[in-house]
Amino acid sequence: MASTLPWDLLHSFLGVLREGSLSGAAxxxxxxxPTVGRHVAALEQALGQPLFTRSSTGLLPTEAALSLRVHAEQMEVAAAALQRAATARGDEVRGTVRVTASEVIGVEVLAGVFAALREAHPGLVLELALSNQLQDLLRREADIAVRMTPPEQGQLIARRIGSIELGLHARPDYLDRHGRPTSLADMAGHTLVGFDRVTPFTRAGVKRLGGITRDSFALRCDSDLAQLALIRAGGGIGACQVALARREPPLERVLADQFSWPLETWVAMHEDLRQNTPCRVVFDALVEGLSRYVGS
Incomplete structure (x- = not known):
């Protein structure tokens, strides 16, 4: 096997893994x-073993391919981080910065921050990775992260923004039709909007809701944005950030004295990026924008 494997071979390998065919990867x-096919064949020759088998549904990865996937993805993350770092030019606010945040924060809060950043710094290229999964800043899966939990990894620069409060909300006309609950027990007579899959985060949330569980939700979805849309559409009662509920059209909070869930909010980046001008500018803008949002 060659002592080094060209990145383009591994890039094509990942494409075939994700798409299940040469044409899809292309x-x-x-x-x-043909180029993707040559890359896969060259990689198989270099490794001395087949990576895919043909089937009626496309190309199926072998055990060898599956075992290589995590390593190739780590190289992909490193290559992307290298490319972003290479675009930064001294003290100029120019280059690519990748930010990860939850769906709701990314769409409802950071979109405005990004628009203002681009207006002020036309040389910036901003990547927004929306996910409720924690991206690993040490592996440089992102440059900056907005997190709802305190960062536990070392080697990070982190700024605590404050607490974003979650409360139970519904559209006023829904409550006009179905009544306003006076206790958590009253929620049994309402259409509830909530999660589908149980995770440690959702498990922590339902502990605050007494006897309400996944089975209590008549409208289930794991997308926080979709849940927010369902509440705004008048579908039922669900958890929503209190600051978002004040926006147009306003939502009405219910049982404020019985359900409140403050989420600590942090902005974090790898300490190696301290001297990276674009990252520092974006970090400061995120801190300022989120601080305004928390205080609204």
């Missing part, structure tokens, strides 16, 4: 199908 990577 479209994903903006390459020709």
């Amino acid at each position: 479209r994903l990577l903006d390459l020709t199908q």
Whole structure:
């Protein structure tokens, strides 16, 4: 096996893994199908073992391919981080910065921050990765993270913004039709909006809701944005950030004295990026924008 494997071979390998075919990988990577095929064949020759088998549904990864996936993805993350770092030019606010945040924060709060950043610094390229999964800043899966839990990894610069409060809300006309609950027990007679899959985060939330569980939700979805849309559409009662509920159209809070869930909010980045001008500018803008939101 060659002592080093060209990144383009591994890039094509990941494309085939994700798409399940040479043609799909070619479209994903903006390459020709023969080029992707040559890359996979060259990688198989270098490794001395097959990576895919043909089936009626496409290309199936072998055990060897599956075992290589995590390592290739780590290289992909490192290559992307290298490319972002290479675009930074001294003290200029120019280059690519990747930010990860939850769906709701990214769409409802950070979109305005990003728009203002681009207006002030046209040389910035901003990548927004929306996910409720924690991205690993030490592995440089992102440059900056907005998190609802205190960062536990070392080697991070972290700024605590404050607490974002979650409360139970519904559209006023829904409550006009179905009544306003006076206790958590009254919620049994309402359409509730909530999660589908149980996670440690959702498990912590339902502990605050007494006897309400996943089975209590008539409208289930794991997308926080979709849950918010269902509440705003008048579908029922669900958890929503209190600051968002004040926006147009306003939502009405219920049982404020019985359910309140403060989420600590942090902005974090790897300490190696302290001297990276674009990252520092974006970090400061996120702190300022989120601080305004928390105080609203």
